[in-house]
């Protein structure tokens with residue numbers, strides 16, 4: 001019924017029919033009577049036809065066909081919500097006539113506010129907006145929806161064909177790049193292509209096959225979850241204090257926190273999100289659960305103010321004080337908020353999610369490397385490998401603060417957060433471990449002990465939760481892979497987000 005309604009709507013709009021009728025006839029032989037079929041837009045109308053002092057009435061039928069009508073002139077009268085369309089039609093012997101009653105005006109603004117046609121136009125408009133924002137995945141979803149609602153509209157068809165062409169071009173390019181990366185065993189490029197491909201074509205059969213082979217899954221929020229193998233690594237700062245001091249200043253305190261280097265065994269493989277949780281993913285949690293973050297309940301939240309991170313009232317995950325798209329990592333969330341997210345997602349998928357333990361975090365962040373950063377011992381100033389505190393932030397501070405800031409020579413392009421996976425992944429495919437946002441870990445913060453440990457969980461209690469990885473606000477010193485920080489679990493910051501782990505069962 002609904003589809004007919006829509007098709008007839010379309011038919012009428014396309015032809016831009018006036019408020020009367022269109023008719024056609026076809027031969028029916030061997031009879032002195034004729035047939036009249038009445039189509040209408042919408043179908044749920046009342047149709048009366050009258051002739052020879054007789055009247056026929058039909059209501060609420062999908063198609064109004066009047067068989068065996070004596071030849072002659074007929075008055076056809078249709079009624080729909082106060083609108084009346086009257087037309088005359090001649091039934092000829094042995095012929096079949098169709099008339100079309102259009103109750104809707106030519107002007108699109110006169111389409112009823114609550115109708116599939118209106119919904120389709122809204123979807124068309126969203127598709128165009130997403131297209132302009134270069135969000136191909138969302139543009140595709142919107143135009144598909146518009147087409148379902150409103151099949152034959154020429155503008156919808158035009159926009160669909162434009163999006164479809166670009167989508168296919170991108171899918172082919174990504175698939176080519178993915179296959180090439182696999183051939184030359186470039187896991188970073190392979191994962192980046194796979195992740196992008198998943199966004200625009202979640203059911204791509206080739207990509208699904210590759211995911212299975214590589215131990216990658218995409219969860220219900222489309223997060224790429226990477227399988228990290230069980231293994232053993234040296235946790236902590238493997239550099240000497242002298243090497244650490246070369247990054248500037250006396251770093252004894254950091255050095256003490258990050259030593260002694262100790263051997264850690266990760267006894268079980270685990271799945272970890274390749275990027276921090278994005279603002280778009282967090283928004284889905286908020287929308288579906290009704291959860292209110294601690295900052296929104298009046299809790300402590302800090303942002304950039306004067307020179308440093310200070311308490312700034314009113315900041316929240318959806319208003320962190322700088323511009324973010326759905327692809328940026330969520331910030332202004334506390335350890336407790338991050339845990340609530342994990343519990344919600346676990347329930348949704350009937351599994352268990354939690355924040356990574358500090359050891360799980362460092363093991364994945366190192367990706368098999370032992371340097372200060374996974375890429376080596378320093379930042380490449382011409383092509384920074386991560387979103388850290390840089391010239392872009394310096395320029396922002398210069399315009400906003402009166403006190404003079406330390407100049408930073410390189411520019412990574414982002415003063416604040418960057419869309420996740422804007423920088424190259426580490427050898428295991430992890431994005432944004434170093435830089436972008438610092439990340440909540442599961443453990444209480446405590447000094448390291450020298451002994452070998454299997455699956456360390458941190459102490460049973462403490463004051464601060466571990467925060468790792470460095471952010472847009474951090475210098476290279478505090479963005480090293482072994483750098484450790486801690487914060488109260490009920491405090492939120494504009495440079496701290498989180499990523500999640502799913503245990504493999």
Ligand SMILES: [Ca+2]
Nearest residue numbers: 387388390414
């Ligand atoms: Ca930056």
Ligand SMILES: [Ca+2]
Nearest residue numbers: 432433437469
């Ligand atoms: Ca990070």
